[in-house]
Structure formats: C-alpha cells, structure tokens
Amino acid sequence: MSRAASQGLVTPQMTPTEEKPAQGRHAPPPTGDRAAETAEIPQAPQGPTPPPHLAIDSVTAIDRDQLATGLQAPPEVSGCPPDRYFELANWVDERPAFAQISDARKGLLGEFDAPNPRKVTALARLYIAFGFGTEARALLRDMGKDGPSKNALLFVGAVLDADPTAATSPLAQLTDCNRAVALWAFLAADPLPEKRDVAFAALRRHFEALPADLRRSLAPNLVARLTQIGAADVARSLEPAVSRITTGDRRALDTMEAEIQVVEGDPQASGRLEALSKTNSAQGLRALILWLNSQIDAGEAVDPAALANAEALAFELADAPEAPELRRIAAIGHAANSEFGKAFEIYSDATEIADSKGTLEAIFSRLVGQAGDGDFLRTLYDQLPLAEKAAQTSGLRQELAGRAISLGMPAVAVRLLGQADPLSVQDKTLLARAALLELDPAAAVAHLKDLEGKQIEQIRAAALSRLGRHDEARAAYLRAGNPEGARAQSWHKGDWSSLDAPPDAVEQRFLETFGATSSQRNEVKGGPLTRARSLLEQSQAERETLSKMLDRLALPPVQQ
Structure with missing residues (x-):
C-alpha cells in the first residue's frame, strides 16, 4: 500500500464536512459566480466511484501510465522530496548488472554529442542501485541536468561512498520526514540526530525495500548509528530484512547481531567480534573497530595483536573513511596499555584522528589513572602544551592538577588550572593547595575567599596558621x-x-x-658541682x- 501510494496508484478518500468543504474530485459543485468561472475549465473524466465502505481510490498502473483517470497525485510532504527519487529497487531488473548497465549506456549521447537527460538519469540510477556511488556522481556532474532529481542522486551517491560531504547537504537534515529520504538522511547525518528527530517507521520501511546487496552492505553502518542514539530495538527489528538474503555468508548479519549485543551488554559479543575481526572483509574491519572499542570502553588493556592490526589498516587504508577511527583507536589503545609515548606519537597529527579532542582527553585520563609517578611527571612535562589543551575539560584538569600537587609540582598545577574559565570551587581549592606548597599562604587565603566547606576550612586554617x-x-x-x-x-x-x-x-x-609556676623551683642544696649537675x-x-x-x-x- 505504501509503495502504491507513493506511485499515485492509491489516494485517500476524504469525506467532506459542512465546516470545511473537501477539495478535489469529491468537492461539491461550485455555485454562483464561482460556477461561471469554473465552467470554462475542462474537467478530467471521473474515475469509477469505490464502494462506500472503502476509504481509498485505486487504479491500475496501466491506467495511470495512459493518463486515463482523473486521480490526483498524493500531496507532497512539506519540505520532503517524493519517494520516487529514492526507489532504488524499481531501477533494476533481474538481469546481471553488466547487461543492464550496457543497455543503459546506449544512446547516452544524442546528436552533436549532446547528453540525453533521460538516459543520463537512468544510467545514474542504475549505478546507484548497484552501489556505485562514485560512478553515478561523476556521470551526473558531467552530463546531468540540474534539478531536484539530480541533487537526490548525488546525495545518495555520497552516502554510498561514505563521503563526509553528504552531511552538508540539506537532505541530510530530513531525518524526521515520513518518506524514503529519512533513511539516507540518517545515514548521512553528522552529528547524529536525537532519537525523537528520526522517523523510524519510514527508515525501516524503505530499508526493507532496498536491493538485497545494498541491504547487506548498509546494514552494519545503519545498526551502528541506531545503537549510538539508543535505538537498539529498531536495529534489532532490521535483522529479518538481512537474514532473508543471508545464505552461506553470514558476516553482515553476525556483525549486526554482535553490535546490538555490545549495546545490550551481552558477554558473548566480544568473542563473536574477535572471530569476525579476523575475516578479510568489510564486515571484518567493522568488527575489529567494534571489538577494540568495546575493550577501550570497558577500561581494559587492549589486545596487542588487534591493536597492531588496526595501526596497519590505518596506514593501508589511509584515505578510507575508517582510517580516522582506526587511528583514534590505536592512540587510545596504546594509552590503555600504558604505552604513552606511542600514543602521543600517533596523536602527533591530530587532524587525521576521529574526535581528536576526545582522543586527547582519553589519553590523559589514562595517564592520570595508570602511570607511575615517574612516568606521569616525565610525560606531563614532555606533553605540557597538549596537557594544557586537555585541561580545558574541568574534571580532567582537576585530576591532572591534583596529582601534580601531590607530587610536589605546584607550578605545573597552576599552569593547568589557568585553563579554567571561569574557575570552579574545586579549581580555587586546588590553587590554594598549590599556593601553600609554594609557601604563599596569603595567596591561599585569597583563593578561598567567600568559599565554604570542611575541606576549604581545613586549608584556610593551615594558611592562617602560617x-x-x-x-x-x-x-x-x-x-x-x-x-x-x-x-x-x-x-x-x-x-x-x-x-x-x-x-x-x-x-x-x-x-x-615552662608554666608560670615553673620559676618557683626549690634551690638545690649542695656545692657548686651538685648544683651544676x-x-x-x-x-x-x-x-x-x-x-x-x-x-x-x-x-x-x-x-x-
């Protein structure tokens, strides 16, 4: 019914009311001057009237194509492009891909080598339906006719290629449309939308309508995004759409299930991801990322072999969309294994790391929590500019400054606390402790001005005593x-x-x-030697x- 409605084969039959007359084919006849105005407008022939108990009008595709009926197309959702721009399954048939593409390329150029817009669009749609986003976008840029259909195809092609520029398209904002665009907008969105801003019913409906190969290739990324926004139930509901096309190769389905298990805290997820990560496939790469992230999130030491594999893949796939995430994992993974020199070496080019700020904070968090005193001080001094950058986060700043004070390094603590804007109560307390350590009790009293609390009074008392x-x-x-x-x-x-x-x-x-009565001592009797003794x-x-x-x-x- 949904697909028929999107193609104009089915329209709602609205019952007119006295308060608001219905529009369209069922509206009451005009009267008076309006009847005279509309009498000259030729009216389309009326189609057959459905039985009273049906709430829809329906026609066949043949009637629609021959324009033999007067049915109106369904109204467009405001701001949402029609589904016909995204009906990938309708753009291909049962023949092999090479045969369809070969036929579509015939007649692409007409007289004087002028592109045939209809043929260009048809070929681009074929490329998209088979997952060839790069080819489709190149064709459209060279020969495509400007318009909303071209924009939609370029957008879908960018999503298929995991091109970050897809997130800048206006179509990427339409995740709440109850149309097919919701699926592609959700796959392109960066950052991810709030759960309440996603039309999950449309997303699921149009994912299930995709060609089988695209369902298999898009499923892991779609599930990952759904789980990140807390929609694991929607992610699990997509499993049947993938399992129906799964025969001997279960890697896509297993990756989906493992990702959902990670979110649900299933202990079996780690073993499944480890096994999948050792396969030479796109799903294996995704499983490796998931497995390493699960170890990092759990606060565990990261498997060294898997970490080395991630570093090698980040170098090998330098221009791939997964490379920044692999570098982020490698940097945090080495920090989790207390290999802080290697972690900062990878971080040296932060522009090539996904979430560089979060990565830096993760490295310093592990430095505070795991490093011995000697390693902590050496690394902190070596990476002091980066430490100041990380100290812009309040909790981490206070952890770093607190440990520096406990190790007798008040000057470093003051430098880190200088990144606070404004100073919190905890920041001022740490500054007072640093001032006491620098033998400046007056500064400590000044930092604690107007502050209250037992810990603060304890530090204030020590400063006042000095x-x-x-x-x-x-x-x-x-x-x-x-x-x-x-x-x-x-x-x-x-x-x-x-x-x-x-x-x-x-x-x-x-x-x-030494008291007042101590001076009234009895005289010692005896000679000089006795008194001296x-x-x-x-x-x-x-x-x-x-x-x-x-x-x-x-x-x-x-x-x-």
Missing part, C-alpha cells in the same frame, strides 16, 4: 570539625588557658616545666619536653 593568625586559624579548624587542629592553635598562640579539654601527659609535663639534668628534661611538644604541634602537610 600567617600567624592563630585565633582565626583556631576558628577555621573548629568549623572544619578538627578539634585537635584548633587545640594546636591555642598552643601556638601561647594561650594555654583556652584549651578545650584538660591537658594530657605531654601537655601537663610542658605546663609544669642539677642544672644539666633540668636542661635535658626541658629539651625532651619541648621536643615532644614541638612534634605534636608540627604544621599539617599541605595535602591534608
């Missing part, structure tokens, strides 16, 4: 929930009367030794007491 503002530091420690830190500030200030709890043994000993023993006890107290009051590390 500035000698012990009363404020004590209050900040109390806000941070650190009574021991607050108690230490009382000792630092020398205000032993403000201790919140009774002194322990060490503190009591200190008070007894007593002074030495007293001095030694004081040194031990002071040493224990200083150890207790040591300033906390910056990392705390």
Whole structure:
C-alpha cells in the first residue's frame, strides 16, 4: 500500500464536512459566480466511484501510465522530496548488472554529442542501485541536468561512498520526514540526530525495500548509528530484512547481531567480534573497530595483536573513511596499555584522528589513572602544551592538577588550572593547595575567599596558621570539625588557658616545666658541682619536653 501510494496508484478518500468543504474530485459543485468561472475549465473524466465502505481510490498502473483517470497525485510532504527519487529497487531488473548497465549506456549521447537527460538519469540510477556511488556522481556532474532529481542522486551517491560531504547537504537534515529520504538522511547525518528527530517507521520501511546487496552492505553502518542514539530495538527489528538474503555468508548479519549485543551488554559479543575481526572483509574491519572499542570502553588493556592490526589498516587504508577511527583507536589503545609515548606519537597529527579532542582527553585520563609517578611527571612535562589543551575539560584538569600537587609540582598545577574559565570551587581549592606548597599562604587565603566547606576550612586554617593568625586559624579548624587542629592553635598562640579539654601527659609535663609556676623551683642544696649537675639534668628534661611538644604541634602537610 505504501509503495502504491507513493506511485499515485492509491489516494485517500476524504469525506467532506459542512465546516470545511473537501477539495478535489469529491468537492461539491461550485455555485454562483464561482460556477461561471469554473465552467470554462475542462474537467478530467471521473474515475469509477469505490464502494462506500472503502476509504481509498485505486487504479491500475496501466491506467495511470495512459493518463486515463482523473486521480490526483498524493500531496507532497512539506519540505520532503517524493519517494520516487529514492526507489532504488524499481531501477533494476533481474538481469546481471553488466547487461543492464550496457543497455543503459546506449544512446547516452544524442546528436552533436549532446547528453540525453533521460538516459543520463537512468544510467545514474542504475549505478546507484548497484552501489556505485562514485560512478553515478561523476556521470551526473558531467552530463546531468540540474534539478531536484539530480541533487537526490548525488546525495545518495555520497552516502554510498561514505563521503563526509553528504552531511552538508540539506537532505541530510530530513531525518524526521515520513518518506524514503529519512533513511539516507540518517545515514548521512553528522552529528547524529536525537532519537525523537528520526522517523523510524519510514527508515525501516524503505530499508526493507532496498536491493538485497545494498541491504547487506548498509546494514552494519545503519545498526551502528541506531545503537549510538539508543535505538537498539529498531536495529534489532532490521535483522529479518538481512537474514532473508543471508545464505552461506553470514558476516553482515553476525556483525549486526554482535553490535546490538555490545549495546545490550551481552558477554558473548566480544568473542563473536574477535572471530569476525579476523575475516578479510568489510564486515571484518567493522568488527575489529567494534571489538577494540568495546575493550577501550570497558577500561581494559587492549589486545596487542588487534591493536597492531588496526595501526596497519590505518596506514593501508589511509584515505578510507575508517582510517580516522582506526587511528583514534590505536592512540587510545596504546594509552590503555600504558604505552604513552606511542600514543602521543600517533596523536602527533591530530587532524587525521576521529574526535581528536576526545582522543586527547582519553589519553590523559589514562595517564592520570595508570602511570607511575615517574612516568606521569616525565610525560606531563614532555606533553605540557597538549596537557594544557586537555585541561580545558574541568574534571580532567582537576585530576591532572591534583596529582601534580601531590607530587610536589605546584607550578605545573597552576599552569593547568589557568585553563579554567571561569574557575570552579574545586579549581580555587586546588590553587590554594598549590599556593601553600609554594609557601604563599596569603595567596591561599585569597583563593578561598567567600568559599565554604570542611575541606576549604581545613586549608584556610593551615594558611592562617602560617600567617600567624592563630585565633582565626583556631576558628577555621573548629568549623572544619578538627578539634585537635584548633587545640594546636591555642598552643601556638601561647594561650594555654583556652584549651578545650584538660591537658594530657605531654601537655601537663610542658605546663609544669615552662608554666608560670615553673620559676618557683626549690634551690638545690649542695656545692657548686651538685648544683651544676642539677642544672644539666633540668636542661635535658626541658629539651625532651619541648621536643615532644614541638612534634605534636608540627604544621599539617599541605595535602591534608
């Protein structure tokens, strides 16, 4: 019914209403002046009236071609090209491709070598139906007559060739049309549309109407795109259309099923993709990409042999549409295996890598999470310009800066944090930590201005203590929930009367030794030698007491 409607063989029979008279063949006869105006216009002969219970008018293809009926063509969807521009299955017959193309090339040029527009279009359609996008586009550019049909054929040819320029065509925006163009627009769209902006019914309907070979070749890419936008259920519904044409070669169908299994988290997907990746076919290349991506997404080490295969294919297929994705996988895969030098070597020409920004972030994320301290610092210094570029992403910036601070490299952290625009609370907190590490507590206090939170109060208290503002530091420690830190500030200030709890043994000993009552010591009786020995023993006890107290009051590390 859908195909018949698109060819004008079937039209809806609309019942007229009193509020809004129906138009077309079933409209009521005009009256008055309008009747006089329309009386001179010859009317097409009326076709047979369908039975009352049918809601359609239908005619045969012979009647349509002989223009023997007055049926109107179905109205065009606003902005959507008609399906006849994309009915690839109607452009071929059962004969071999070479025979059809040979016949179509006869009479291509007329008198004075002028191209025959009808013949040019017919040959281009044949090329498209057999998947020869490059040949069709070359023919149309040289001999095609400008018009919407030519534009549609050029667009489909670009999609078949996986040419990125297809995404720039206005037709690539029509994914929500309930027409055949929805399928080709979805295959061309870059970036992919939202799920709500895709006419899935039209997409599925016209995919199933494609010639068998095109269904087989387009299925893996179509399924990949559907799964990326969260439409795995639609992707699975396409399997019957591919399985019907699958005989001995199941690679296209297996690739489809494996890709859907990856999205659904099926553990069998990895084994199936690994087996498919070792086949010498387009499906094998797609399976290799899927298999490596599944290992990367899982955070696992990447299979070295498969990674080497991806690098070799990226070099061999340098101009193929899959090459940028293979280079991206190779760069991230080496980073996943902690081979950061090799990863950055591949990334050296970012223009040839798919999603270069995301690739850079993935490499540095693994550098932060996997590299040892020595490898991290060496790589970070070697790739500092790229690290600054990656630091434009807030989460990664804070991870890099935090680890640099923990390794005692505040200057590098400050340089990375300088990429923030604007500074977040976490960025300012890290800047304060870096300032403390650089012995600049005043800058640390400035960075924390107007910020609140226990972690922030802890850093603020440490900075205030270094500035000698012990009363404020004590209050900040109390806000941070650190009574021991607050108690230490009382000792630092020398205000032993403000201790919140009774002194322990060490503190009591200190008070007894150096407190106000310590000067009222009993005179040691005896000669000079006895008094000297007593002074030495007293001095030694004081040194031990002071040493224990200083150890207790040591300033906390910056990392705390």
